[in-house]
Amino acid sequence: MSDDTPDTPTVTSRPGGPLLVKGLPLVRKTAVHSEHGEPLAWKTTEPITDRVNYALCRCGESANKPMCDGSHTAAGFDGTDTADASTYAERSKQIGEGSIVVEDDRSICVHAGFCGTRHTNIWKQSRDLSESTVRLAVINEVEKCPSGAITYRFAEDDEHTEPDLPTQVAAIDDGPLWVTGGATVTTSEGVELEVRQRVTLCRCGASANKPLCDGSHKEAGFTDS
Numbered sequence: 001m002s003d004d005t006p007d008t009p010t011v012t013s014r015p016g017g018p019l020l021v022k023g024l025p026l027v028r029k030t031a032v033h034s035e036h037g038e039p040l041a042w043k044t045t046e047p048i049t050d051r052v053n054y055a056l057c058r059c060g061e062s063a064n065k066p067m068c069d070g071s072h073t074a075a076g077f078d079g080t081d082t083a084d085a086s087t088y089a090e091r092s093k094q095i096g097e098g099s100i101v102v103e104d105d106r107s108i109c110v111h112a113g114f115c116g117t118r119h120t121n122i123w124k125q126s127r128d129l130s131e132s133t134v135r136l137a138v139i140n141e142v143e144k145c146p147s148g149a150i151t152y153r154f155a156e157d158d159e160h161t162e163p164d165l166p167t168q169v170a171a172i173d174d175g176p177l178w179v180t181g182g183a184t185v186t187t188s189e190g191v192e193l194e195v196r197q198r199v200t201l202c203r204c205g206a207s208a209n210k211p212l213c214d215g216s217h218k219e220a221g222f223t224d225s
Helices: 071-075 132-144 216-220
Strands: 010-013 019-022 026-033 039-049 053-056 093-097 100-104 150-154 168-172 177-180 184-186 198-201
Touching (some): 039 132, 132 150
Antiparallel strands (some): 019 053, 026 039, 093 100, 100 150
């Protein structure tokens, strides 16, 4: 496979097969947790390959995760993509409003856990955004959400404020593939999904919202160790 970098990075879901990536470096990331098990930050642990064009497993059966090794064929992986091709703005619901507006789309949540602590969560915090320390906490939580399920925008703006993320794919330990930087994601039916600064893709094979992750890897007990 050639490593010529395309003008626009792409991720294409193959029918019954892998995710074909073009123009994106691949790294591994893990969440750093507090002594109470609460996720605090993301840490890049290693580059996985120096190539920018490659095939990634999405059936969950590869012995060389996150790379595809052809196991989808023996596993009889279906991989039919059913993700809603509508926009985030069409799917999301407002959960808080003040000098910032907070919105949420539950259909793409991967349950990374950055949206709360043992004391509170973003839904409770968003009930009253009048205090600047609360707004700061909410913004911090939103910007660590890998899927962009929760977003914020300043009240005077029409567009959501997105974190400045690298153009890459990150394999999250025992979790989804985290695509950042505005790559074009195309389903196995040839439908281009809305281009976003961050999106999470299934690699356990269990999502009911393929090619997007819906958090099913936790219930499925997926591991890439």
